[in-house]
Amino acid sequence: MKIYNLILLNFYFLQLFPLLFGMNPGEGPSGSQEPAKHRAFNHLKAHISSLLESVDMSPLQRINLEQQYGDYIKQYEYFSTEYDNHELYLNHCKNGLKQNQNNPDYDTDKIQEEIEETERMLRALKRHQNTVLGNMQGFYNYVHITFVEGTTDQSHHGQGQPDQSHRGQGRRAGYRGSGSGI
Secondary structure (H helix, E strand, O other): OOOHHHHHHHHHHHHHHHOOOOOOOOOOOOOOOOOHHHHHHHHHOOOHHHHHOOOOHHHHHHHHHHHHHHHHHHHHHHHHHHHHHHHHHHHHHHHHHHOOOOOOOOOOHHHHHHHHHHHHHHHHHHHHHHHHHHHHHHHHHHHHHHHHHHHHHHHOOOOOOHOOOOOHHHHOOOOOOOOOOO
């Protein structure tokens, strides 16, 4: 049990290490590198931000869309932080297991269970991140079709509303729901 507590203590110290030296989690010493695993998120974030700035809509619609967009960002960042923390903990457990595999006082079964549980949690967090990215892609497609493509349709119909044939086009009009890529 003492070794397990020591592992936890070291794990928490490792979490604080970047903060002590001015690095953000996922960044190297220069603090300027973009982690590869966040490129899709940052790409979508930039596209959605510029799209929300450019669309013409009522203030109430803008507030609701920006709130939903902000919620997606918070969700992704939460799952990303949790993933990074669990990944650090997993590496710490694996290193402790490797260093103490011949130590009879070391509870390898307990640590192995902890490793397996942490790996399950990492897979779940990755699924949650991918779900949020898919939701962000669907959100981008919705805003783009509704407010960008929809405004070009409005000028042709004279009433400010798309005609009835615009409904139900779904995938043919470019809406893909959740997916990857823009």
